[in-house]
Amino acid sequence: MERIVGTVARGLRCPIINRGDNIEDIVVESVLKASEVEGFTFNDKDIVSITESIVARAQGNYATIDHIAKDVSSKFGEETVGVIFPILSRNRFAICLRGIAKGVKKVVLMLSYPSDEVGNHLVDLDMLDEKGINPWTDVLTEEQFRGHFGYNKHAFTGIDYIDYYKSLVEEYGIECEVIFSNSPKTILDYTKHVLTCDIHTRFRTKKILKANGGISVYSLDDILAESMDGSGYNEDYGLLGSNKSTEDDVKLFPRNCQPVVDNIQHILKEKTGKDIEVMIYGDGAFKDPVGKIWELADPVVSPAYTPGLDGTPNEIKLKYLADNNFADLRGDDLKQAISQFITDKDDDLVGAMEAQGTTPRKLTDLIGSLSDLTSGSGDKGTPIVFIQGYFDNFTK
Numbered sequence: 001m002e003r004i005v006g007t008v009a010r011g012l013r014c015p016i017i018n019r020g021d022n023i024e025d026i027v028v029e030s031v032l033k034a035s036e037v038e039g040f041t042f043n044d045k046d047i048v049s050i051t052e053s054i055v056a057r058a059q060g061n062y063a064t065i066d067h068i069a070k071d072v073s074s075k076f077g078e079e080t081v082g083v084i085f086p087i088l089s090r091n092r093f094a095i096c097l098r099g100i101a102k103g104v105k106k107v108v109l110m111l112s113y114p115s116d117e118v119g120n121h122l123v124d125l126d127m128l129d130e131k132g133i134n135p136w137t138d139v140l141t142e143e144q145f146r147g148h149f150g151y152n153k154h155a156f157t158g159i160d161y162i163d164y165y166k167s168l169v170e171e172y173g174i175e176c177e178v179i180f181s182n183s184p185k186t187i188l189d190y191t192k193h194v195l196t197c198d199i200h201t202r203f204r205t206k207k208i209l210k211a212n213g214g215i216s217v218y219s220l221d222d223i224l225a226e227s228m229d230g231s232g233y234n235e236d237y238g239l240l241g242s243n244k245s246t247e248d249d250v251k252l253f254p255r256n257c258q259p260v261v262d263n264i265q266h267i268l269k270e271k272t273g274k275d276i277e278v279m280i281y282g283d284g285a286f287k288d289p290v291g292k293i294w295e296l297a298d299p300v301v302s303p304a305y306t307p308g309l310d311g312t313p314n315e316i317k318l319k320y321l322a323d324n325n326f327a328d329l330r331g332d333d334l335k336q337a338i339s340q341f342i343t344d345k346d347d348d349l350v351g352a353m354e355a356q357g358t359t360p361r362k363l364t365d366l367i368g369s370l371s372d373l374t375s376g377s378g379d380k381g382t383p384i385v386f387i388q389g390y391f392d393n394f395t396k
Contacts, residue, residue: 011382019060047387049371055254061232068099082187084110086197088120257304279305284372301368
């Protein structure tokens with residue numbers, strides 16, 4: 001009988017992961033148990049997707065605000081530090097800011113507006129228009145910002161992030177001056193010593209700062225890029241991708257992930273006889289159309305994946321074929337013509353009209369987004385996602 005189901009994503013429950021657990025064995029055992037209980041079988045090109053959180057937990061990749069403070073202090077010494085372009089997040093940045101503040105003498109906190117890098121808004125665009133403010137050219141002090149826009153709480157968290165972030169710095173008796181600008185060069189009027197906290201634009205920001213007189217210029221991936229007094233660390237991403245663990249600790253993005261996915265793939269091959277792809281995922285790369293928040297607060301969607309997940313989709317748009325190439329066909333004739341077209345399609349469809357409207361994104365970004373939405377970020381308890389049929393097409 002012809003298959004009528006395409007891609008299936010299953011969120012799999014597993015034990016609560018703690019430091020020192022063997023994440024590879026736990027993932028394999030969880031997948032095999034799910035197959036036994038739910039009655040599904042394995043195929044080549046199935047995908048096991050694992051949230052970065054449980055990998056980092058098993059690694060014990062944690063750090064305290066004191067570890068952050070020590071690293072920041074070693075880089076900036078007694079200087080006033082510009083902390084620029086942080087995202088507005090209690091989970092992602094608040095603990096990092098506490099550590100930064102504890103390691104310096106004064107902070108000039110420069111926030112982008114009307115929103116941060118991932119879409120958390122301080123003020124509505126319409127209000128900028130009403131006040132005649134141009135966010136690309138106008139630099140505002142805290143007093144000027146409040147005079148124009150008042151006090152606004154985040155729509156989802158109910159937090160006034162200006163007051164909140166300022167209070168975190170002042171908690172340590174550190175002076176905190178807040179300004180608002182979208183130009184990295186603005187901070188150089190206040191200090192030449194800068195910690196830029198943006199994620200996906202950090203390389204450009206650092207380049208601009210260094211080219212315009214910045215003396216000590218670092219980004220979050222430079223902080224805890226090596227261990228401080230036995231702390232966790234991440235040589236590639238530092239504090240980027242970290243999450244709040246406790247009021248004094250952060251869980252860092254997992255490190256040395258490639259051996260993890262490779263070994264899980266190897267064990268699954270031994271257990272099932274199938275070539276199953278494996279990846280570790282963080283935030284999905286998608287945007288909420290209501291809250292305007294772009295989810296990707298991690299430096300990458302996937303820090304490690306097996307080779308079969310490299311590349312981008314190479315797909316044909318079925319409705320384009322039906323409406324154009326084979327508009328005169330119906331029923332089985334149409335189905336056969338489309339199936340044959342897919343079978344004969346080129347290995348590289350870039351620029352082909354038949355591929356317009358497909359999604360030329362990295363496979364790991366697409367699968368990571370699917371996984372993130374499947375597992376959720378709350379209490380579902382399914383940090384492993386098992387995906388089948390993702391690489392099938394109309395002919396399978």
